[in-house]
Amino acid sequence: MKNLRQSSLEELQAVFKEWGEPAFRAKQVYEWIWKKFVGDISEMTNLSKSLREKLAEHYYIPKVKVHHAQYSNDGTIKSRLQLHDTHFIEGVLIPTDKRMTACVSSQVGCSLSCKFCATGYLPRKRNLDYDEIVDEVVLINEQAQKHYGKNLSNIVFMGMGEPLLNYKNVLKAIEKITSPDSLGMSPRRITVSTAGVAKMIRQLGDDQVKFKLALSLHAANDEKRNEIMPINESNNLAALVDALNHFYTMTGNEITFEYILFKDFNDSLRDADELIKLYRKVPADLVNIIEYNPIDAAAFEKPEEDVAERFMEYLESKKVNARLRRSRGKDIDAACGQLANVDHPTA
Structure with a gap:
């Protein structure tokens, strides 16, 4: 068969x-x-x-199914999706006045073990096939139509797993999603987020992809980044800067830095200065400053509001295009870094 x-x-x-x-x-x-x-x-x-x-x-036809859905007070919908072999992943619909965004997963679990991310505490069971990724998008689009009367406007590969460690399936899924013979979405409305796999970032450039790229940065020096993101030990910031510049030279596509603020770890003005120096080494369009969303497995905390505002104001005073991104779906554990459904049917 x-x-x-x-x-x-x-x-x-x-x-x-x-x-x-x-x-x-x-x-x-x-x-x-x-x-x-x-x-x-x-x-x-x-x-x-x-x-x-x-x-x-x-x-x-091994279709993906919605096992169950949770509904946030802010309108966010998190779905636990069951694959044909009984594994589970999570996908999220994030509605705003201007956008309907699907946050999709690319792997069952994750192998990168980022210390602040719930998915990082799960073992990686397998990669998703490209047709399963397309199914995620279709199911979340159906939710957008049913609950908001709108189609998806954007897709972000920021769910469970590292997209660039499932390179072929992610690119094949995007090819289907953007094909006029299928969903026909513009690749400019798709963002692939990576924890930093330098070799594959360069490959994206060589393949001249049309979608946007986001780097989950979260620390702007190697010492701190090694501490929270083990992948940095083999893909340090110098290698990532080189890869991102290659990507931009080959594609001209938008690059975003994602930077979660952790209390007393990376939220000082000295940290901001290091971030600014890194920002100026890469043609990045935007720095997304993200509020930390607590998980049971990690001891990190969210900084006080005035600390986050001071950090933002400092970036802006130095002509950095920065945006403070408020997390949505926190009440149903659907926010950034919180996706971690236990991978068995009775959970």
Whole structure:
């Protein structure tokens, strides 16, 4: 049995020719998969019953399903999504007046062990296939339509897992999401966030991708970054600066720094100065200053409001394009760094 959604149109046409079926039947199947996103071959009603039965003998559709959803007071919706092999991931719909954003996952768990992130305390079970990532987007888009009467406007790969360690599937998913034969979303409305895999950032540049890139920075010197993000030991800031400059030279795409403020760790004006120096080494468009969202596994705390405001004001006084990003969905553990559904059906 083969995953029907991982067959190209050309492969389906070859199979249908072998079966003595006209080529347009393959196009019909392809549209059911990537335009209508059916969950079962029996739903392909413009095919004969005998052809549907023959397809079902050779292919299956491993659809992602919403196991359950949680609704925040601020309108955010977090969904626990069940994969065909009973693993779980989480995806989030973040609605604002101007945007409908899907925050999607790329792996079951994560291997990077960032000290402030709930997902980092989970083992990485496997990568998501590209069709599973597309399913996430489709399901969250359905929630946006149902609850807000709008389609998704933006997608951020900031959920569970490190997208650049699932490189091929993430790029293939984005290819499908942006294809006019599928969801047709502009790649300029998609942001891939990385904890900093320098080699793969350079590869994004070589592949001349069209989407935006965000670096989860969170500390602007190697000593502190090593402490909270072990990946920095093999991908230090100098390597990341070099990779980001290569990415920008090759693509011209927008780069954002993500910087969570931790009380008494990276929230001083000296830390701000180090951030400014790094910012000026890279053609970054924006620095997102993010309020920390507590998790049970970590001892970090959110700084006082006046400390965060002083940090922001200092950046702005030095002509840094910075924005203080208020987290949404905190009451349902849907905010930045809080995604960590236990990976078994009874949780």
